[in-house]
Amino acid sequence: MYSLYVLGTAGSGKSLLTHTLKSWMVSKEWYTITVNLDPGAESLPYDPDVDVRLYIDLHEIMDKYQLGPNGALVFASDMIATKVQELQDDIDSYNADYVIFDTPGQMELFAYRPSGQYLASNLVSDGKVLIYLYDAWLCRSPENFLALNLLASSVKLRFRLPFLSVLNKVDLAHDEYKQVMKWTTDTSLLSSAISETLKGEDYSLYFSLFKALERNSFITKLIPVSAATSQGFMDLSGKISMILRGGEESEA
Numbered sequence: 174m175y176s177l178y179v180l181g182t183a184g185s186g187k188s189l190l191t192h193t194l195k196s197w198m199v200s201k202e203w204y205t206i207t208v209n210l211d212p213g214a215e216s217l218p219y220d221p222d223v224d225v226r227l228y229i230d231l232h233e234i235m236d237k238y239q240l241g242p243n244g245a246l247v248f249a250s251d252m253i254a255t256k257v258q259e260l261q262d263d264i265d266s267y268n269a270d271y272v273i274f275d276t277p278g279q280m281e282l283f284a285y286r287p288s289g290q291y292l293a294s295n296l297v298s299d300g301k302v303l304i305y306l307y308d309a310w311l312c313r314s315p316e317n318f319l320a321l322n323l324l325a326s327s328v329k330l331r332f333r334l335p336f337l338s339v340l341n342k343v344d345l346a347h348d349e350y351k352q353v354m355k356w357t358t359d360t361s362l363l364s365s366a367i368s369e370t371l372k373g374e375d376y377s378l379y380f381s382l383f384k385a386l387e388r389n390s391f392i393t394k395l396i397p398v399s400a401a402t403s404q405g406f407m408d409l410s411g412k413i414s415m416i417l418r419g420g421e422e423s424e425a
């Protein structure tokens with residue numbers, strides 16, 4: 174059984190990608206299940222096979238501890254660490270080939286509080302991949318791309334799992350996403366874009382950030398997809414398979 178953790182900023186498309194990726198994998202005859210790890214999810218575009226909301230009730234936490242929605246979400250996210258065994262038993266009962274974990278809408282709840290890493294390292298599986306989503310619509314300016322790249326790099330450092338950088342929502346950014354793809358394959362183009370769009374102190378700060386990310390190989394090629402149209406899913410599932418199965422059955 175292999176685990177895929179889907180992370181990305183709020184609204185980057187984690188839940189929709191979880192749904193679309195499951196459908197894609199199932200159509201390739203991989204037995205795939207979904208796990209919702211967001212205790213605050215109001216509605217999801219898929220019906221999760223395993224759901225943390227079964228064990229953690231956000232409204233009950235709000236009432237019991239007199240917390241507002243944000244405080245309760247933080248509390249609930251920390252509580253997930255105490256539910257590892259229940260989640261593991263639930264997941265194991267399916268005996269699936271792949272398990273896709275949809276993480277909380279607000280990424281910091283999973284990425285920067287200890288429970289996310291605890292969960293990702295303690296849930297047992299034969300291999301794990303972190304699928305990190307960039308929102309193509311937000312990436313169109315060099316400043317935004319660098320800011321999102323910095324965030325992605327911090328997630329990569331914290332989880333230390335095989336990492337796939339995915340550019341989601343390419344259907345919304347039309348051909349502009351191709352420019353973003355070019356920045357990641359030829360960083361001199363990103364450097365030129367920074368000098369063309371920024372001046373003075375902004376230029377110096379963003380340029381140093383760019384150099385730091387580039388020097389440490391944090392600017393890597395993105396996999397363009399659309400969770401809305403399934404564009405790019407053959408490439409994405411091929412890359413997942415390549416990491417987990419060493420290239421075997423990369424058509425999956």
Ligand SMILES: Nc1nc2c(ncn2[C@@H]2O[C@H](COP(=O)(O)OP(=O)(O)O)[C@@H](O)[C@H]2O)c(=O)[nH]1
Pocket residue numbers: 181182183184185186187188189190278341342343344345398399400401402
């Ligand atoms: N057009 C388009 N919309 C998308 C795509 N992925 C997600 N969305 C939409 O973006 C919004 C946020 O997506 P959601 O999956 O809830 O994001 P999450 O907070 O990361 O789980 C929803 O309205 C989705 O329908 C995509 O690839 N293309």
Ligand SMILES: [Mg+2]
Pocket residue numbers: 187188189211275276277278
């Ligand atoms: Mg979501």
